[in-house]
Amino acid sequence: MVSAPAGIDVLLALQAVGDATEGRRRAVKRGRTLLDVLEEMRADLLAGRVEPAALDRLVGVLADAREAASPQIDALLDDIELRVRVELAKHGRYPSF
Incomplete structure (x- = not known):
């Protein structure tokens, strides 16, 4: 049988692991979203156009607060x-944050 204080410590440790995993998951999703929109822009540029909606999506993702994940993911x-900022600057949309 586990004592009450030890049980609470285990629950807090599990919660911390879950929070870290969730933060990494959100960071990876953010990166994938940015890369997907950059890929869409590349295809549009090859077709000779730039969709303002893609630029808006990039600005929107950058505007969202970013959580720290792991040093490798953060890098x-x-x-x-x-x-993304370079591409936005090329199109006169460099965000001011």
Whole structure:
């Protein structure tokens, strides 16, 4: 039988693991969303047009607060977000945040 204080410690530890996993999941989803929209933009550019809606989606994702995940995921997101900012700047849409 587990004592009450030990049981609470186990529950808190499990919650912390769950929070970290959820944060990583959200960070990966953010990165995938940004990369998907960049890919859409690339296809549009090859067709000779730029969809304003794609630029709006990029600005919207960047405007959302980003949670810290792991150092590796954070570094990848930094690189992806830099690329997004470059593309937005090319189209006169550089966000001011």
